[in-house]
Amino acid sequence: MLTSVKNEKIKNWRKLKKKKERDLQSQFMIEGFHLIEEAHKSNWAIIEIIYQTGIEVNADWLTYPSYEVSDNVMAALTDTKTPQGIMAVVRKNKCSERQSKRALLVDRIQDPGNLGTMIRTADAAGFDTVILGKGTVDLFNDKVIRSTQGSMFHLHVYEADLNDEIARLQQEGIEVWSTGLDNATYYHKLEVPEKLAIMVGNEGAGVDPEHMKKSTQNVKIPIYGQAESLNVSIAAAILMYEVAKK
Known part of the structure; x- marks a missing residue:
């Protein structure tokens, strides 16, 4: 379990709050069960799951690398008022022009x-x-x-x-x-x-x-x-x- 906000992994996740870093790494973070499930069902690549101690992770998501974090770490990562205690790092899709209706x-x-x-x-x-x-x-x-x-x-x-x-x-x-x-x-x-x-x-x-x-x-x-x-x-x-x- 990751318990310190000074951990390098956590520092890197926090960097993704900034557009410059998201562009540099081609990654971004999502939060909550619904968003993670929608990403899981799509063709977007989930890189890793981050979950707070005591949160039950959907069994279908256990194929992704997962990290348990303490309450203080989750608080440092989330920006929501009522966090669900689960987040994911997702790779940006490279989208460009295509035919549309x-x-x-x-x-x-x-x-x-x-x-x-x-x-x-x-x-x-x-x-x-x-x-x-x-x-x-x-x-x-x-x-x-x-x-x-x-x-x-x-x-x-x-x-x-x-x-x-x-x-x-x-x-x-x-x-x-x-x-x-x-x-x-x-x-x-x-x-x-x-x-x-x-x-x-x-x-x-x-x-x-x-x-x-x-x-x-x-x-x-x-x-x-x-x-x-x-x-x-x-x-x-x-x-x-x-x-x-x-």
């Missing part, structure tokens, strides 16, 4: 909860791909991971230059709808194409105007009350579920 493009989203919620919603709405543009919060941020509730392991998620991706998608016959108000049409007045990518933008600035110019269509959502706008994850959900109905 339904994609969500994310432009400079900053809030981890928003990004995680959108990935989870994309999964629920039957989308197959999520493309993260430059300036978007790190996919492997612990708050993003928790907000996805495991959906990040079900979808093809990768980082790319959105200008390049818009051009590629359109060349493949996929329409790109960008959310915004300029030269935009209400989404419910449009015919939903068989292949579609929806692009949403930064919480304050929206989608980059250059991306909007290159989009096939700019769309907007009607506001019936006094609110100036919708939360970006809510707007994305409305559009993705509208597409899911077709």
Whole structure:
């Protein structure tokens, strides 16, 4: 059992809280039984399991290298208010462009909860791909991971230059709808194409105007009350579920 936070193994796990180290090692940490089970069932590689003294580890996970740690060590590793006492180190998947039928493009989203919620919603709405543009919060941020509730392991998620991706998608016959108000049409007045990518933008600035110019269509959502706008994850959900109905 590992009992000291000064242990080199534990020091290395703690380093994974930082994006720079996650990128360097191509690893990240997940926490809780549900996330570990979702990773276990996916094609993502679990490197090792970390469990607190007294926690019963799922028998299916015992094929992975496992480390028992004391209460103080688990407290040093976790960032959650009510930790479940079990974590895992996972290797990053190397994802890149591929053909898709339904994609969500994310432009400079900053809030981890928003990004995680959108990935989870994309999964629920039957989308197959999520493309993260430059300036978007790190996919492997612990708050993003928790907000996805495991959906990040079900979808093809990768980082790319959105200008390049818009051009590629359109060349493949996929329409790109960008959310915004300029030269935009209400989404419910449009015919939903068989292949579609929806692009949403930064919480304050929206989608980059250059991306909007290159989009096939700019769309907007009607506001019936006094609110100036919708939360970006809510707007994305409305559009993705509208597409899911077709």
